[in-house]
Amino acid sequence: MSVVVEQTLPYTAVELKLEDPTRWARLFPLMRPSIKVIATTNEQAVVVDTALAGSKNVLIAAIGSVGNFSSKMLSESHLAAFTTERPGNPTLSAEELQTILKNNGFPTQNGVVVLRSSTNPNLRTSRGIVEFSVEGGVKFDHVLSLLSAMKSDIKLSLDKTQALLEHFANTATRTTSTFRENKIGKGPSVSHSLEIAEFSSAKSAVDKDLGRLLSSGPLLGGDLIYSVHCSDINGFSRLENNILAHELSENLANKHLASHTSHSTILDSHSQTRGWAISLCALPSVFLSPRSKLTNSIGSMNETISSTKPREGTSKIQFSDSQVRKIIIAGCERVIKEEPTITEYDTIVGDGDCGYTLRDGAKQVLSFIRNADLSKLPSTLGALVDDLEVNMGGTSGALYCIFFSSLAQNLWDAPNFPAALKASLDHLLKYTRARLGDRTCLDCLIPFVDTLVKTGNSAKALAEARKGVETTKKLEAKMGRSSYLDESATRGVPDPGAYGLLMLLEGMASAL
Numbered sequence: 001m002s003v004v005v006e007q008t009l010p011y012t013a014v015e016l017k018l019e020d021p022t023r024w025a026r027l028f029p030l031m032r033p034s035i036k037v038i039a040t041t042n043e044q045a046v047v048v049d050t051a052l053a054g055s056k057n058v059l060i061a062a063i064g065s066v067g068n069f070s071s072k073m074l075s076e077s078h079l080a081a082f083t084t085e086r087p088g089n090p091t092l093s094a095e096e097l098q099t100i101l102k103n104n105g106f107p108t109q110n111g112v113v114v115l116r117s118s119t120n121p122n123l124r125t126s127r128g129i130v131e132f133s134v135e136g137g138v139k140f141d142h143v144l145s146l147l148s149a150m151k152s153d154i155k156l157s158l159d160k161t162q163a164l165l166e167h168f169a170n171t172a173t174r175t176t177s178t179f180r181e182n183k184i185g186k187g188p189s190v191s192h193s194l195e196i197a198e199f200s201s202a203k204s205a206v207d208k209d210l211g212r213l214l215s216s217g218p219l220l221g222g223d224l225i226y227s228v229h230c231s232d233i234n235g236f237s238r239l240e241n242n243i244l245a246h247e248l249s250e251n252l253a254n255k256h257l258a259s260h261t262s263h264s265t266i267l268d269s270h271s272q273t274r275g276w277a278i279s280l281c282a283l284p285s286v287f288l289s290p291r292s293k294l295t296n297s298i299g300s301m302n303e304t305i306s307s308t309k310p311r312e313g314t315s316k317i318q319f320s321d322s323q324v325r326k327i328i329i330a331g332c333e334r335v336i337k338e339e340p341t342i343t344e345y346d347t348i349v350g351d352g353d354c355g356y357t358l359r360d361g362a363k364q365v366l367s368f369i370r371n372a373d374l375s376k377l378p379s380t381l382g383a384l385v386d387d388l389e390v391n392m393g394g395t396s397g398a399l400y401c402i403f404f405s406s407l408a409q410n411l412w413d414a415p416n417f418p419a420a421l422k423a424s425l426d427h428l429l430k431y432t433r434a435r436l437g438d439r440t441c442l443d444c445l446i447p448f449v450d451t452l453v454k455t456g457n458s459a460k461a462l463a464e465a466r467k468g469v470e471t472t473k474k475l476e477a478k479m480g481r482s483s484y485l486d487e488s489a490t491r492g493v494p495d496p497g498a499y500g501l502l503m504l505l506e507g508m509a510s511a512l
Contacts, residue, residue: 017395038100046083048104055080057155058111060147061097063090064140065117078148079319082104089115094124094131111158115143115163123162123169127253130162137266137276138174138277142229145262150287164287171281173216175209178233178275190275201389206247206278213280214255224282226252226288228258231266233275242431243398258290270301302458315378315412317420324374327511332362335500342503346496354396354496359398361392362504382408396497399441403428418452425449441497443468448505462509 014105029035034051052059061081081101085091093116102108111128118133125131134140140305146168147161154160180189184198192208195246198207206408210228233240266277335342335358343355368387372380385405388397406427407420414420425445433438436447448465452458472495 021077021343034276036104038104040092040100041095044083044085044099046081046092046100048081048101048106049077049079050104052078052080053105053107055107055500056110058113058158058161059101059108061094061101061112061114062144063092063097063114063116074386079144080112090118094129095126098129103351110156110160113147113158113161115140115147122167122266123165125162128158130158130165132165132169136174136277137268138176138229138231138279139172140265141231141264141266142172142227142262142279142281143168144282145229145264146227146288149260149262149289149291151289154287160287164283167283167287171283172279173213173281174277174279175213176275176277177205177209178273194232195393202247203250203389204388206244206251209278210251210280213278221459223285224258225285225288226257226290227281228252228259228261229263229279230261230279231264231279233266233277234268234272235265236274236276242402246277249279258285260291262289316415317377317411317417319375319377321373321375324377325369327508328365328369328374329506330511331504332366334503334510335359335362338500338503340361342496342500345493347500348493350496354500355391357396358500358504359395361388364372364388364392378408378411381411396441396500398433399428402431403445417455418449421449422453437471437475439472439495439498440499441495443472443495444498444501444505458509462505465502465505469494469502471497 029037029047034049036048038048040046057078058082060078062079062083062086064082066084066086081097083092083097087350094112094116096111097114098108101112106129111130114129114131116131116133117135118136119135120133121135122133123130124133132143133142143165146164150161150164154164175193179193179199180191180196182189184196188199189196190199193212197208198410228248229500230244232244236244241263246263248261250259251495268341288467294404310395322384339355339359341355342358343352346354348351363385365384368384369380372384374380381404383406387402388404390402392400403424406424410420410423410427411417414423429435429442432440432442434442436443444465448461455461473492475495
């Protein structure tokens with residue numbers, strides 16, 4: 001059986017009508033009932049949020065760039081008004097925006113900050129107005145995030161808000177990295193600000209970018225909060241964004257820097273190149289409170305993801321090196337043996353790489369544990385995740401790393417192993433929309449963990465996992481590449497990721 005899948009090309013900017021402001025001006029009020037669209041004398045659409053008409057804070061208005069629409073423009077609830085214009089061709093003044101807000105019942109006596117995307121960075125003040133023009137989408141989004149996150153007493157004062165913006169103008173630096181078509185070595189290549197390098201891992205790429213930004217900024221230390229904003233360009237997946245945000249958090253935490261991190265997505269209608277941009281500025285702590293650990297961004301792309309530092313000591317659960325080693329070796333060897341079958345299934349319903357990914361991951365685990373102390377499983381597992389992040393690719397690799405990273409932490413405090421597995425499963429579910437019945441590896445993992453928690457019997461848990469994998473033969477794929485295929489193409493074939501996980505669990509169980 002052969003399946004031919006045509007490449008799905010992204011819609012063009014013309015087809016999406018990204019430069020037509022009337023599209024979002026019509027749709028946005030449907031998403032947020034408090035939104036009102038006002039047409040200016042030159043027929044420019046200005047969106048105002050009437051929910052902020054009673055605000056005591058300084059009013060925030062934004063003028064974005066046509067065709068480079070940011071997720072921040074739609075997601076930020078502190079924006080009293082926004083519109084777009086072409087860069088270098090301002091059509092609406094800050095004073096006109098102030099008048100629009102005043103005529104619609106907004107308390108402009110508190111002051112108005114107008115953030116403008118511009119090719120000419122500048123900070124200008126007039127009567128009751130601070131106009132801040134910034135160049136580049138990442139800096140624009142960074143300022144929007146800061147205006148939302150700044151301390152409450154700053155939000156009440158136009159003078160204090162102006163002082164914050166002046167600090168940003170004096171200290172902010174940025175860098176942009178984009179993927180290139182040509183490879184370097186065995187991996188894809190990334191064009192950083194000063195060099196083109198092989199993309200070996202998100203960690204190495206983030207370390208490179210943040211290292212340059214920190215070296216070009218103010219001296220480390222002091223009573224400073226490092227505000228970091230990361231924008232993915234042209235749409236990373238949520239999983240990719242979580243990984244990127246995780247590495248940002250880890251980098252700053254390892255340097256013992258008090259920080260506040262935020263995120264947005266930038267759509268560039270002039271280029272389909274994907275990548276990311278990072279903006280960093282150091283602010284006195286009077287303006288901003290630290291939030292160095294990012295929280296899950298699945299529910300909202302403006303939130304951030306958590307991470308934890310390595311721990312030392314003794315976990316509540318005690319482990320035998322010889323027993324743990326025997327179980328891990330048996331599981332990995334089973335996966336390696338079953339690679340041809342997993343690959344065959346994934347060739348039918350996916351892109352054919354699932355078997356190779358799991359096999360290579362299993363080989364890497366066997367290599368890693370050769371000289372590892374498995375009696376200290378929580379700390380050893382945490383170190384293993386760092387190794388797998390670099391050497392195990394694909395969506396499967398990312399999911400396994402998230403689960404194992406959480407498991408490494410939960411093993412310290414959980415009363416027993418099933419409880420640690422359950423907590424790690426709950427953590428994983430924050431990073432993926434896939435659930436039981438979506439034809440993914442979770443159709444194996446969820447019944448296994450749930451049954452093990454309820455019964456404490458690994459044989460019963462494995463039996464339920466087998467049933468879960470068997471059901472995937474009849475399920476319609478809702479996630480991953482299989483979701484692009486007609487249901488008839490996947491019928492009778494188990495989900496490769498679920499089957500591969502089952503082989504791992506069966507192998508591990510055989511050593512008990």
